Amino acid sequence: MSEESTEKKIKEAARIQFIKKGMTGARMQEIADQAGINKALLHYYYKSKEQLFYSIFDDVIQDMLPRLVAILNSELPLEVKVYQLTDKYIEFLSDRPEMPLFVLNELQRHPEELIQRLHLQKGIDLSVIKDQLKTEAEKGTIREISVEMFLLNMISLLVFPFAAKSLFQAVAQVNENQFSQFMEARKTEVPKYIMNALRP
Incomplete structure (x- = not known):
């Protein structure tokens, strides 16, 4: 999977979680699970939930x-x-x-x-x-x-x-x-x- 497609999947997964639970309630592990990747890879792209939301x-x-x-x-x-x-x-x-x-x-x-x-x-x-x-x-x-x-x-x-x-x-x-x-x-x-x- 290319970096571009991985990042796109992460952002879409994050959007789903943010819509469901808001930024405060969403968890990085849940975003990783939604995107079908591990949490370490998620943190490689985005160091924090706030950074991901702002992106x-x-x-x-x-x-x-x-x-x-x-x-x-x-x-x-x-x-x-x-x-x-x-x-x-x-x-x-x-x-x-x-x-x-x-x-x-x-x-x-x-x-x-x-x-x-x-x-x-x-x-x-x-x-x-x-x-x-x-x-x-x-x-x-x-x-x-x-x-x-x-x-x-x-x-x-x-x-x-x-x-x-x-x-x-x-x-x-x-x-x-x-x-x-x-x-x-x-x-x-x-x-x-x-x-x-x-x-x-």
């Missing part, structure tokens, strides 16, 4: 963040952007439900390192969406809102259900399949809610 995290962010930024900076109408951002974000988190809690935990433990890994030191160019919100407000199609408040509202509506997934499932008495169906429905529910909230 997966970096791959995911490098894959997803540019796509979200591309939507924000596109010339698409505002409502289309809201629908596309919602669809991509929910799809992203549905495949990686461990991410919200990991990010929240790391923001408490190592905020500087996480911000560096997200490449946020210089910020993300929000000028296009900012101008778009201003233009739409001037036309009277939406109420006046800052780009920061707009994004915070969106992120809150999209991330919270995943961050509080266990609590929501317990309160609403829904299983995994029902939760997935619920999040699929939110791909249209959230944009409608946001656009209704933006109307003057």
